[in-house]
Amino acid sequence: MSERPPVLEARRISVVFGGLRAVSDFDLTLSEGELVGLIGPNGAGKTTVFNLLTGVTPLTSGEIRMRSKHGDLVRTDGKKAHAIARLGVGRTFQNIRLFRNLTVLENLLVAMDHLRKTSVLDAVLRTRRFSLEEEAFAARAVELLAVFGLDGKKSFLARNLPYGEQRKLEIARALATGPSLLLLDEPAAGMNPQETQELMRLISFVRERFSLTILLIEHDMSLVMGICERIAVLDYGQTIASGTPEEIARNPAVIKAYLGEETL
Amino acid sequence: MKKKGVDFLLLLAAGAAVFLLIAGLAWIGVIGEFYLQLISTAGIYIIVSLSLNLITGFTGQLALGHAGFMSIGAYTAAIFVMRLGVPLLPSVLLGGAMSALFGYLIGFPTLRLRGDYLAITTLGFGEIIRVVLNNLEGITGGSAGLKSIPGFSDTGDVMLDAIIKFAWIFVFFAVTVAVISNLVRSSPGRTIVSVREDEIASTSMGNDVARYKMLSFTVSALFAGIGGGLYSALFNYLNPSNFNFLYSVNFVVIAVLGGLGSITGTVLGGLIFTFAQEWLRVLKDFRLVVFGLLLILLMLFWQKGIMGSKELSITRILRRILGLGGKKE
Amino acid sequence: MDLLLFLQQLLNGISLGSVYALVAIGYTMVYGIVKLINFAHGDILMIGAYCGYYAFTWAQGTASPGLAIAFAFALAMGISALTGVVVEKTCYRPLRNAPRINALITAIGVSIVLENGARVLPFMGPNPRQVRIPEALTGVLQFSGLTISKVQVLTLATSIALMLVLTLFVQYTRTGKAMRAVSHDQQAALLMGISVDRIVSITFAVGAALGGAGGVLFAMNFPMIDPYMGIMPGLKAFVAAVFGGIGSIPGAMLGGLVMGVAETLTKGFISTKLADAVSFGILIVILLVRPAGILGKATREKV
Numbered sequence: 001m002s003e004r005p006p007v008l009e010a011r012r013i014s015v016v017f018g019g020l021r022a023v024s025d026f027d028l029t030l031s032e033g034e035l036v037g038l039i040g041p042n043g044a045g046k047t048t049v050f051n052l053l054t055g056v057t058p059l060t061s062g063e064i065r066m067r068s069k070h071g072d073l074v075r076t077d078g079k080k081a082h083a084i085a086r087l088g089v090g091r092t093f094q095n096i097r098l099f100r101n102l103t104v105l106e107n108l109l110v111a112m113d114h115l116r117k118t119s120v121l122d123a124v125l126r127t128r129r130f131s132l133e134e135e136a137f138a139a140r141a142v143e144l145l146a147v148f149g150l151d152g153k154k155s156f157l158a159r160n161l162p163y164g165e166q167r168k169l170e171i172a173r174a175l176a177t178g179p180s181l182l183l184l185d186e187p188a189a190g191m192n193p194q195e196t197q198e199l200m201r202l203i204s205f206v207r208e209r210f211s212l213t214i215l216l217i218e219h220d221m222s223l224v225m226g227i228c229e230r231i232a233v234l235d236y237g238q239t240i241a242s243g244t245p246e247e248i249a250r251n252p253a254v255i256k257a258y259l260g261e262e263t264l
Numbered sequence: 265m266k267k268k269g270v271d272f273l274l275l276l277a278a279g280a281a282v283f284l285l286i287a288g289l290a291w292i293g294v295i296g297e298f299y300l301q302l303i304s305t306a307g308i309y310i311i312v313s314l315s316l317n318l319i320t321g322f323t324g325q326l327a328l329g330h331a332g333f334m335s336i337g338a339y340t341a342a343i344f345v346m347r348l349g350v351p352l353l354p355s356v357l358l359g360g361a362m363s364a365l366f367g368y369l370i371g372f373p374t375l376r377l378r379g380d381y382l383a384i385t386t387l388g389f390g391e392i393i394r395v396v397l398n399n400l401e402g403i404t405g406g407s408a409g410l411k412s413i414p415g416f417s418d419t420g421d422v423m424l425d426a427i428i429k430f431a432w433i434f435v436f437f438a439v440t441v442a443v444i445s446n447l448v449r450s451s452p453g454r455t456i457v458s459v460r461e462d463e464i465a466s467t468s469m470g471n472d473v474a475r476y477k478m479l480s481f482t483v484s485a486l487f488a489g490i491g492g493g494l495y496s497a498l499f500n501y502l503n504p505s506n507f508n509f510l511y512s513v514n515f516v517v518i519a520v521l522g523g524l525g526s527i528t529g530t531v532l533g534g535l536i537f538t539f540a541q542e543w544l545r546v547l548k549d550f551r552l553v554v555f556g557l558l559l560i561l562l563m564l565f566w567q568k569g570i571m572g573s574k575e576l577s578i579t580r581i582l583r584r585i586l587g588l589g590g591k592k593e
Numbered sequence: 594m595d596l597l598l599f600l601q602q603l604l605n606g607i608s609l610g611s612v613y614a615l616v617a618i619g620y621t622m623v624y625g626i627v628k629l630i631n632f633a634h635g636d637i638l639m640i641g642a643y644c645g646y647y648a649f650t651w652a653q654g655t656a657s658p659g660l661a662i663a664f665a666f667a668l669a670m671g672i673s674a675l676t677g678v679v680v681e682k683t684c685y686r687p688l689r690n691a692p693r694i695n696a697l698i699t700a701i702g703v704s705i706v707l708e709n710g711a712r713v714l715p716f717m718g719p720n721p722r723q724v725r726i727p728e729a730l731t732g733v734l735q736f737s738g739l740t741i742s743k744v745q746v747l748t749l750a751t752s753i754a755l756m757l758v759l760t761l762f763v764q765y766t767r768t769g770k771a772m773r774a775v776s777h778d779q780q781a782a783l784l785m786g787i788s789v790d791r792i793v794s795i796t797f798a799v800g801a802a803l804g805g806a807g808g809v810l811f812a813m814n815f816p817m818i819d820p821y822m823g824i825m826p827g828l829k830a831f832v833a834a835v836f837g838g839i840g841s842i843p844g845a846m847l848g849g850l851v852m853g854v855a856e857t858l859t860k861g862f863i864s865t866k867l868a869d870a871v872s873f874g875i876l877i878v879i880l881l882v883r884p885a886g887i888l889g890k891a892t893r894e895k896v
Contacts, residue, residue: 557706
């Protein structure tokens with residue numbers, strides 16, 4: 001596994017909110033093509049880790065490096081969220097954050113706007129270049145929607161989709177940015193077991209199809225254990241364990257902190 | 265592609281028809297000079313309200329100082345025309361450009377911030393502009409105002425002049441509608457709307473949110489300034505006190521009445537507002553009380569306004585009338 | 594620079610600033626709890642000022658000046674508080690869960706109604722009125738070259754007293770603690786059994802009462818009143834609230850003083866006409882340098 005080049009390296013990243021260390025000296029390396037799970041009890045700081053990695057929340061200390069489009073590792077801490085996204089980091093949100101009053105198709109088109117080559121003037125004057133690019137974007141977006149079985153609903157407003165499809169649309173939108181690294185924040189939250197199973201297959205599928213590296217926050221233990229190659233466990237903002245699913249399942253600290261009295 | 269071409273021609277024809285209808289009715293005397301002037305005024309209000317709707321309705325950032333941008337455009341245009349002898353068209357455009365520049369300068373510090381800060385800063389800015397215009401007596405005439413600003417034409421025929429005024433404003437109105445609707449129905453425009461919907465999500469999709477807000481705000485200031493330039497030529501008189509806070513509120517009211525995020529709604533809202541304001545004059549001193557009450561009632565019971573964020577599809581209506589048929593989306 | 598003039602203007606500025614501070618507290622408390630810029634708050638100042646005017650006019654022949662002043666404040670604070678609560682219940686409460694922009698526009702509507710309502714009410718009317726200050730309060734005190742009017746002394750004393758009472762109220766009473774809780778986290782406060790509706794009403798009442806008291810003081814310092822008089826001080830008080838950090842009561846007090854001093858110093862040393870522009874210039878500078886305000890905390894949106 002270590003031969004694969006790293007796409008992300010986080011070294012001792014921390015953030016302090018009003019005296020509280022929400023994340024403390026967190027380390028993480030993701031190698032190309034890995035699927036890693038990030039688990040931990042409620043309030044352990046998992047989503048905060050996502051926000052730090054994506055630049056939504058600035059770090060208090062530590063370093064983050066990500067692989068740029070040229071293949072070298074570049075410092076991303078201190079960069080703005082949109083700049084990090086453009087390096088090829090797509091994400092979803094724990095509490096769905098779709099553009100509710102835009103259509104399903106438009107949600108994806110917004111995520112592709114940073115790839116636009118034409119100018120605003122082209123848009124205002126409706127030049128041929130502009131029309132061609134719009135059509136190309138729309139075609140790619142529909143293709144992506146088809147992967148999630150949403151192409152038939154492309155003209156629906158996002159807010160009118162059922163919950164499970166909203167979750168899928170968020171993943172599709174993240175993929176529309178053209179990422180190499182995908183961060184999924186509880187993608188199966190609120191889904192029933194059957195939907196969860198289907199979603200997991202879908203995640204495995206897009207991982208292959210788009211050659212993605214995936215970091216996934218999840219509450220559903222069976223799910224994480226089932227598909228992740230490696231798992232990191234977070235509690236009170238600190239990594240308390242990391243390793244293969246089997247190692248994690250046997251780790252007494254994890255069982256104590258995360259599973260309580262429950263046994264697997 | 266072909267469908268788009270047809271739609272463009274349809275809209276052009278519809279615009280020309282509306283213009284010819286109103287101008288024709290005025291020419292044969294059905295619409296008096298007073299009402300034609302009122303329609304022209306509505307045209308300017310609509311231009312400024314559309315510009316406000318771009319930043320407030322589509323981008324989700326409340327701006328409360330559009331009278332300030334309008335006054336920059338108005339004074340710039342008037343000064344170019346009167347003091348430098350520049351023809352009206354370039355003067356109006358320069359007014360818009362000057363206003364856009366100010367928009368850029370104001371937006372730069374404030375648009376990075378979340379929440380109501382734009383509302384407060386634009387409000388403060390509008391007030392500062394008014395104070396400054398009042399004090400630059402050598403250039404703006406101070407509180408006495410600028411008088412006898414040359415208009416669009418001076419043919420000696422009152423009705424003909426009124427029609428020419430209307431023609432100018434109608435053309436600018438059509439251009440404003442075209443630019444803003446093309447903008448919002450494009451890739452950058454959708455991103456502008458995504459900022460309104462969810463800033464953090466938009467940022468996380470690789471969009472430089474601050475840049476898009478700046479784009480929207482600068483374009484907004486541009487058209488508000490152009491509206492101001494037209495105002496100076498329509499009324500031939502400028503006074504800083506005309507461009508006060510209450511005047512800015514008018515444009516907010518029009519945009520809300522028509523529907524935030526709706527272009528056709530703003531057009532309807534502007535027409536209704538301008539005529540209602542005229543008719544409310546019979547209330548004399550009670551006019552503003554009623555106006556305020558209507559504003560509150562509108563917000564309490566009719567938040568979406570006439571159109572909500574929907575649009576009246578002119579091309580679809582025309583296609584149906586003309587029996588052209590059209591692919592249903 | 595003339596030191597004496599500077600000190601004099603500083604003194605005037607602190608006196609004026611204490612009035613701004615009283616008004617700013619109303620903005621900041623309401624914003625802290627319902628996240629609404631209450632545009633009508635400046636007009637509450639106007640209402641307070643008219644109450645003061647009637648009280649002084651009435652007292653001219655009948656009561657003792659002390660009684661007149663006490664009556665003026667009681668009337669102003671009572672009627673202002675009532676207005677604040679009525680406006681909140683009828684206009685703002687139905688919109689509490691609506692988009693912020695709707696509530697903001699409603700507040701503008703309320704402001705327009707209050708101002709123009711005052712213009713058409715027969716006992717108020719559109720024309721400016723001269724406030725006749727009780728004789729006991731006319732005149733000035735001199736010490737080492739500085740002049741302070743009795744009105745200024747009263748202004749300082751009253752506003753300091755009111756701010757002190759407010760601070761004690763917010764810090765130590767049950768209601769005050771509930772206010773802070775609601776301001777901190779409305780949902781959690783609701784779950785703790787705090788009646789959010791009641792707290793919001795009380796906040797509006799307290800804020801408006803202070804605004805009304807500010808109005809009386811303003812009318813004594815600048816004894817010409819008219820229905821539009823609240824707009825400018827209202828806006829400046831709002832800038833003061835932003836300056837100090839909106840949501841922070843000590844911030845509003847500090848901001849008020851800064852605004853007052855900035856205004857009198859501009860008048861004293863630069864230009865009377867530009868004083869208003871300077872106030873808004875301060876706003877833009879503070880937003881550039883420290884958008885959360887001097888004593889405010891930067892808030893994060895939960896992602």
